[in-house]
Amino acid sequence: MSERPAANTNAPALVDDRADDLVDDLVHGRRRFHALPAHLSARERAEARREALARLTGADLEHLGRYSLDDEVASSRNCECFLGAAQVPVGVVGPLLLHGDHVDGPVYVPLATTEGALIASTNRGCSAIRAAGGAQVLAEDVGMTRAPVFRTSGVRQTREFLAWVEDNTARLGEAAEATSSYLKLMEIRPHTFGTSVFLRFRFQTGDAMGMNMVTIACDRLVRDIIEPETGVPCVALSGNYCVDKKPAEINFHEGRGKRIHAEVVLEAPVLQRTLKTTARALVEAQYRKNLLGSIASGSMGYNAQMANALAAFFIATGQDPAHVAEAAVGVTLIEPRGPEAVVASVDLPDVPLGAVGGGTQLATQQEALRLLGVQVDPERPGAAALRLAEILGGVVLAAELSLMAAFTSRDLARAHERLGRGRGD
Numbered sequence: 198m199s200e201r202p203a204a205n206t207n208a209p210a211l212v213d214d215r216a217d218d219l220v221d222d223l224v225h226g227r228r229r230f231h232a233l234p235a236h237l238s239a240r241e242r243a244e245a246r247r248e249a250l251a252r253l254t255g256a257d258l259e260h261l262g263r264y265s266l267d268d269e270v271a272s273s274r275n276c277e278c279f280l281g282a283a284q285v286p287v288g289v290v291g292p293l294l295l296h297g298d299h300v301d302g303p304v305y306v307p308l309a310t311t312e313g314a315l316i317a318s319t320n321r322g323c324s325a326i327r328a329a330g331g332a333q334v335l336a337e338d339v340g341m342t343r344a345p346v347f348r349t350s351g352v353r354q355t356r357e358f359l360a361w362v363e364d365n366t367a368r369l370g371e372a373a374e375a376t377s378s379y380l381k382l383m384e385i386r387p388h389t390f391g392t393s394v395f396l397r398f399r400f401q402t403g404d405a406m407g408m409n410m411v412t413i414a415c416d417r418l419v420r421d422i423i424e425p426e427t428g429v430p431c432v433a434l435s436g437n438y439c440v441d442k443k444p445a446e447i448n449f450h451e452g453r454g455k456r457i458h459a460e461v462v463l464e465a466p467v468l469q470r471t472l473k474t475t476a477r478a479l480v481e482a483q484y485r486k487n488l489l490g491s492i493a494s495g496s497m498g499y500n501a502q503m504a505n506a507l508a509a510f511f512i513a514t515g516q517d518p519a520h521v522a523e524a525a526v527g528v529t530l531i532e533p534r535g536p537e538a539v540v541a542s543v544d545l546p547d548v549p550l551g552a553v554g555g556g557t558q559l560a561t562q563q564e565a566l567r568l569l570g571v572q573v574d575p576e577r578p579g580a581a582a583l584r585l586a587e588i589l590g591g592v593v594l595a596a597e598l599s600l601m602a603a604f605t606s607r608d609l610a611r612a613h614e615r616l617g618r619g620r621g622d
């Protein structure tokens with residue numbers, strides 16, 4: 198019996214002469230990797246690319262060609278020059294007991310990671326939350342932003358331009374909302390520097406994360422209305438005042454995507470039995486590490502490891518992993534509650550995520566969303582994304598709690614040695 202499963206190839210393999218010619222053309226640079234014949238299926242195009250690359254580099258690309266996702270969809274919507282799929286192990290944590298507006302009860306959460314010990318540690322945090330009666334979770338849709346930057350001739354034109362935007366905000370909103378069934382303009386926030394004017398558009402985007410939707414809408418406004426009617430040129434559709442995929446104070450203060458809060462009260466028995474720690478030790482570690490250490494290092498986020506749970510959750514559920522760059526700018530707090538208990542909380546003001554669109558349509562990501570009970574309800578647009586956000590808040594809290602406790606019991610290195618180096622399950 199073969200140890201390896203056969204490559205998932207529903208389409209016939211590219212074995213005929215024409216296929217060989219095609220691979221030959223790629224190898225010798227007579228054809229470019231993104232310009233393969235349109236009549237070939239996505240699977241055939243990927244196969245030709247892998248074969249050509251294997252010949253060019255000597256690298257064996259067998260595993261890249263094993264996948265079960267819909268490659269016609271993936272190659273046309275998610276990934277150009279499609280070659281195959283990377284496999285990231287997925288583990289599960291839970292049940293995680295959460296009480297929010299969109300989730301109330303236990304959930305099992307899939308996380309995609311290659312960091313040994315992350316799942317085990319987060320699972321311990323879930324146990325602590327469960328033993329404490331559950332965590333309170335809240336998610337708010339603060340809207341997705343896009344901020345084109347314009348060039349004016351000087352301060353007088355800037356003033357006229359801003360007055361025009363104010364007078365025409367309702368009309369701009371109507372035009373933007375005509376590009377989608379789900380967009381709602383929330384505000385246009387201007388900022389000026391010399392001859393540069395930034396207009397930060399903020400939209401609600403239903404259940405979608407919304408970056409494509411708001412970019413398409415802003416492009417339409419700029420081309421069809423703002424430039425022709427004001428004569429002020431747009432220099433870049435994204436002026437970095439949005440701000441997308443970069444940690445930034447404006448997002449931290451004003452929020453972007455979903456703003457998420459999760460908290461739990463942990464009494465002494467749970468701290469001792471499940472987390473092997475005490476209130477006093479946790480509060481001190483949180484103060485010296487999360488607060489003072491973050492200040493000393495000039496960090497933008499005041500947390501232990503939010504990026505870990507965020508990345509694992511984002512990859513498993515089809516979010517854009519690059520958004521971890523901004524989502525990880527959050528605050529973890531552990532405050533005393535009486536002499537022996539703590540109230541632990543996480544605040545994440547800047548979490549772009551969605552239940553539809555982007556990578557959420559792919560097969561394993563769909564399964565992950567179903568596992569979480571995240572299902573779009575046409576009667577309640579936005580509710581599925583808020584459920585996803587509330588669950589994410591709970592997972593981040595669980596991961597933060599367990600890691601902070603591991604510092605106090607000096608278990609961090611031991612756990613990584615055991616679980617990250619193949620010495621545990």
Ligand code: NAP
Pocket residue numbers: 376377378379380402403404405406407408409410411412441517551553554555556573578579
């Ligand atoms: P999208 O897949 O481009 O758009 C969402 C689509 O889902 C729209 O066509 C929307 O309908 C539809 N839809 C169906 N049901 C919906 C519901 N209940 N709520 C909201 N929409 C619903 O997704 P996106 O969220 O706008 O963009 C995500 C993608 O943007 C990701 O792949 C990400 O990597 C990428 N991204 C883009 C930029 C950029 O600058 N463009 C930046 C960062 C990331 P309508 O057609 O009626 O709107």
